[in-house]
Amino acid sequence: MSLPNPMIKRPDVVIIGTGAAGGVLAKELSTRGLKVVALEMGPFLTTRRFDQDELRVMHTPGYVQYDQPNTYRKTATDKAEVAHSIHMQSVVGGSTLHYTGISWRLHESDFKERSLFGAVENADVQDWPIDYWDLEHYYEKAEYEIGVSGLAGANPFDPPRRKPYPMPPVARTCSGALADLAAQKLGWHAYPTPLAITSRPYDGRPAVMNCGFCEGYVCTIQARSSILVTMIPKALKTGNCEIRANSCAREITVDENGLVDGVVYLDEKMTEHKIEARVVILCCNGIHTPRLLLMSKSTLFPDGLANRSGKVGRHLMFNYYQTARGFFDNDLNEYKGVMDSRVIQDFYDPNPAKNGFFGGGVLEPRGDGETISFANLNMPRLRRWGSERKKWIMDNYTRQMVALTSMESMSQEANAIDLDPEVKDKWGLPVPRVTYNVHSNEHKLGDFFRERAKELLQAAGARQVVASPNFFPQGDAHLLGTCRMGIDPKTSVVNRFNQSHDVKNLFMVDGSSFVTSGKSNPTLTIQALAFRCADYIVSQMKQLNIG
Numbered sequence: 001m002s003l004p005n006p007m008i009k010r011p012d013v014v015i016i017g018t019g020a021a022g023g024v025l026a027k028e029l030s031t032r033g034l035k036v037v038a039l040e041m042g043p044f045l046t047t048r049r050f051d052q053d054e055l056r057v058m059h060t061p062g063y064v065q066y067d068q069p070n071t072y073r074k075t076a077t078d079k080a081e082v083a084h085s086i087h088m089q090s091v092v093g094g095s096t097l098h099y100t101g102i103s104w105r106l107h108e109s110d111f112k113e114r115s116l117f118g119a120v121e122n123a124d125v126q127d128w129p130i131d132y133w134d135l136e137h138y139y140e141k142a143e144y145e146i147g148v149s150g151l152a153g154a155n156p157f158d159p160p161r162r163k164p165y166p167m168p169p170v171a172r173t174c175s176g177a178l179a180d181l182a183a184q185k186l187g188w189h190a191y192p193t194p195l196a197i198t199s200r201p202y203d204g205r206p207a208v209m210n211c212g213f214c215e216g217y218v219c220t221i222q223a224r225s226s227i228l229v230t231m232i233p234k235a236l237k238t239g240n241c242e243i244r245a246n247s248c249a250r251e252i253t254v255d256e257n258g259l260v261d262g263v264v265y266l267d268e269k270m271t272e273h274k275i276e277a278r279v280v281i282l283c284c285n286g287i288h289t290p291r292l293l294l295m296s297k298s299t300l301f302p303d304g305l306a307n308r309s310g311k312v313g314r315h316l317m318f319n320y321y322q323t324a325r326g327f328f329d330n331d332l333n334e335y336k337g338v339m340d341s342r343v344i345q346d347f348y349d350p351n352p353a354k355n356g357f358f359g360g361g362v363l364e365p366r367g368d369g370e371t372i373s374f375a376n377l378n379m380p381r382l383r384r385w386g387s388e389r390k391k392w393i394m395d396n397y398t399r400q401m402v403a404l405t406s407m408e409s410m411s412q413e414a415n416a417i418d419l420d421p422e423v424k425d426k427w428g429l430p431v432p433r434v435t436y437n438v439h440s441n442e443h444k445l446g447d448f449f450r451e452r453a454k455e456l457l458q459a460a461g462a463r464q465v466v467a468s469p470n471f472f473p474q475g476d477a478h479l480l481g482t483c484r485m486g487i488d489p490k491t492s493v494v495n496r497f498n499q500s501h502d503v504k505n506l507f508m509v510d511g512s513s514f515v516t517s518g519k520s521n522p523t524l525t526i527q528a529l530a531f532r533c534a535d536y537i538v539s540q541m542k543q544l545n546i547g
Contacts, residue, residue, distance in 0.1 A: 069425065478521070
């Protein structure tokens with residue numbers, strides 16, 4: 001079970017997953033002298049290997065998005081059906097290769113929602129065991145090391161910060177300009193979206209060229225600050241880091257003392273290998289981290305590794321979305337530029353007494369440059385084919401924008417992932433089974449924000465506004481909450497440093513540790529947690545407390 005000619009035969013640390021968190025940890029630990037092997041389920045590709053072919057990128061399974069199935073059911077008594085509802089990228093760099101790049105910080109209130117706003121019936125809203133100031137330094141570090149553009153002080157609702165952004169905001173799009181005008185009319189506040197996209201040359205990379213392929217596509221000029229072009233090169237340059245691509249971890253093993261001693265994985269030829277290490281870090285996202293723990297059963301952990309609490313896989317959260325679309329008399333040309341240049345956070349904090357529901361959210365006025373999906377929109381009193389449909393496409397494609405609303409998800413123990421007993425993936429392993437049902441509070445939240453989205457578009461001067469009814473998410477790209485952070489080992493999976501309560505040399509660093517979902521776009525928080533965890537691991541290893 002050995003790998004032919006490995007560069008690092010016995011690393012100090014094995015990291016599973018090379019996305020937002022895994023790449024940060026690989027860079028931080030290797031630059032401090034630790035030997036690191038990072039396993040990635042997908043390939044190691046350069047940015048030049050990708051292109052901007054919409055049909056292939058957006059509509060061909062497996063080209064960019066992860067092409068493995070999951071199963072889905074609404075409740076634990078329902079039969080699970082095969083779905084492809086979990087959105088992630090299986091490649092070195094992970095979903096940072098194709099995400100929108102929105103990189104805002106969680107607010108101070110996000111960490112203390114239970115204390116500030118109270119309990120929610122039939123939900124399990126809790127405070128984080130850390131607060132904003134535990135992460136502020138690491139938010140700053142992530143913004144500067146990853147490369148984030150923005151304007152400090154532009155958002156009156158932002159949490160405090162010590163330093164400005166390392167780059168000014170990207171150029172405002174037409175949707176951003178209209179959002180500024182509409183927000184002013186309504187007494188709201190639109191501000192430049194913080195983006196992991198270069199507005200000027202930064203760290204050897206060029207400024208964004210506003211080509212219009214800033215979401216869903218890999219940036220071939222490396223203006224998006226993906227992990228592939230920021231952290232991975234620096235990790236490899238140390239000589240202390242090895243990336244093993246096309247390597248699917250199937251089990252984390254433990255010794256007789258209950259400590260992690262290695263990882264068993266399959267290579268692209270389905271050959272099994274085992275790699276030993278002093279520390280193992282899971283960075284597989286909120287679905288595949290608990291999945292791997294549940295697959296790693298042993299006599300010491302019969303219900304799955306690090307699962308003595310029974311909470312592994314529980315409290316799954318997706319950010320909840322609603323959208324409205326506006327059509328205008330003049331060209332907006334939203335197929336150019338970044339996807340999102342303005343954000344509105346006037347309704348961010350929960351206000352149960354005023355609104356009659358718990359939770360908050362944000363408004364993101366943005367473009368929609370995907371022609372195929374636009375051509376297939378379900379429009380009132382318009383056939384989906386024929387000359388009338390073609391004329392409508394030609395007349396409206398350049399004259400439309402979207403008001404996306406993103407809201408928090410209620411933490412519910414019943415929302416969970418486990419192992420499907422019947423369906424296997426291409427590696428022969430059980431696929432994750434998603435059990436997820438929207439909380440009744442989220443219907444009210446969705447209704448409120450859909451009306452705010454319509455209000456924004458009308459104030460912007462749209463001649464027609466259409467909005468969809470509430471939908472029921474079966475999955476998402478924001479995969480949160482399944483290895484919850486907490487103080488009590490009986491009710492949580494990791495401690496305040498992302499360290500397993502049950503296994504002290506095992507860490508879970510990704511969206512799975514989130515206690516509340518925030519309002520959207522968790523990537524910067526995931527990266528901040530990874531920088532913080534790296535500091536903790538180094539200090540603990542120096543003190544011989546782990547490894």
